Amino acid sequence: MLTERPARPTIAQLREVTQPPSVRTRAGAEHWVAHLYLRDLSPYLTRVLLRAGFSADAVTWLMILCAVLSAVSTGWPTLAGAVGVVVLAQLQQLLDCCDGEVARWRQTSSPRGVYLDRVGHYTAECGIAVALGVRANGGLALSSVWISAGLALGLLVCLNKVENDLVHVSRHYAGLTQMADVESVRVPQRGLLRTARRAARLVPFHRIFHSIEMSLLVLAAAVVDLFVGGYATRVLLLAMLASAVVTVVGHLAAVLGSARLR
Structure with missing residues (x-):
């Protein structure tokens, strides 16, 4: 590791x-597009941002x-609006990679940065959900x-995200250490819940509430709407x-049945 x-x-x-x-192998924090291609692209944008003098919070x-x-863009009921949300969701996710990279390079990681990062994700995912109604x-x-x-839908998406964040809040108030971001901690300990979780992996509808997936679904629906008039x-x-x-009910049961609160 570089010292300078x-x-x-x-x-x-x-x-x-x-x-x-520790970043590339996180079980819950890295989205599949980050694994697939954004982490390959992000250092190039991070270098530009560093040379331009951007702080991690600015990113x-x-x-x-x-x-x-x-x-x-989601609320703009045209094909152009649907294309726009896909592009913006990809850019948001790319910048989400870059802000952490800038923080690690400048050694400026902070609770403020984590807080702002959460604000960004809540804004994107809840905002797209609400705008889908428009x-x-x-x-x-x-x-x-x-x-x-x-x-x-926006409220339910927000509740689903809150269920994750409340794990960390609850552990903090209980005086527990930070939860390791590994798959073994997330697996429910009881047989029925473990079976339900395996079934959900076969049809992972619970994953559609990320901004990337929602944007792609909005675009797919917009293309079909060209032939069926908005239906x-x-x-x-x-x-x-x-x-x-x-998803909200299942997520709550999965949290309570796993080792995340122990």
Whole structure:
């Protein structure tokens, strides 16, 4: 590991310092697009951000801006809006890689950075969910069944994320150490829950509530809507709402049945 930080690091030096095994092997914190290609691309953008003088928090604010814009783009009921949310969700995820890399390079990791990072993810995922109701309605309105469905979906997506974050809050208040981000801790200890978790892995509908997956589903529905006049987006919203109810209940049971609170 480098002991000094050169002013103009190479990509190899950035990878050595900012992408240690502890980052690349995290079970719950690394999204599949990060594993697949974003971590290969992120050092190039991180080097640009470092040379431009960006702090880690400044990069996170850029990520939050992308999150806000992705929700706005989702609510624009056109194919262009759907393409926009896919692009913005990818950029948000790329910046999410970069802010941690900038922090590790500058050695400025902090609770403030973690907090802002969480704000970005909540904004993107809950915002896209709510805006999907606007999209299904055909535009913004004071009230409609689709607007209400989007608001309900946003609430459920928020609850699903809160169930994760409350694990860390609860462990802190109980005086426990930080939970290791490994798969063995997440596996339910009881037989029925373990079986249900294996079944969920075969049909991982609970994973669709990340901004990346939601953006791709919005785009797929928008393409189908070119032929069915908006019905695909409405079906998507109702399907996600039903899936969110099951996910929130199942997630709560999985947390309580695993070693995460022990």
